[in-house]
Each structure stands twice: as structure tokens, then as C-alpha cells.
Amino acid sequence: MEIEEFLEIIKTLSKTNYELTEHFVHRLEERNFKFDELYNIIKTKKCKGIINQNSDTFKLYYEYDSKKDIILVIAYRFNKFYFISPIPQDSKRRTKHE
DSSP: OOHHHHHHHGOOOOTTTTTEOHHHHHHHHHHTOOOOHHHHHHHHHHOOEEEEEETTTTEEEESSSSSSEEEEEEEEETEEEEEEEEEEEEEEHHHHOO
């Protein structure tokens, strides 16, 4: 799947077409995130970057707050989104500001 196609498909994300992997749930707890908060970020904020990891898995970069980004690793298979990992990252890594 191409990046452009995935960016269109992610717009169809709803409360009924996703699954959280065990790894994702563990990382949410470990990193003190709430899934509803991340879901709202996907639905309301513009994606700041995207990397195609393989044919159906993508890394999406979103602004989390003024100092942090959240990277979400998401796969799309069989008309369902699979949340694989939430990764916090200092926004300076994306913007390259000192």
C-alpha cells in the first residue's frame, strides 16, 4: 500500500475498526498514555510525517504538545487498523531546532 492511500484510509478510523495489540497496550501503560487521547489526535490533528515500514505498516508522526511528538506504528490489514506501538519523541528530532 502506498502512503497516499494509507493517509486516505486512516480517515475511516472509527471506534469499531481497530484492534490494540498486547504490545501497544503495555506501552500505553508504561508511557502513561491514554488511547482515547491518541485516537483524538489522529482524528483532529494533521499528520506531521509518515514512513512506510512495509506493505501494510506505517509510522505516523503527530505533534503531542509543544515539546513532544507521538509516533504511532499502525498496520492496516483486512479492513482493520492494528495499533502496534506508541513512541514518544522530543519534537526537536522532527523539527531539527536547537
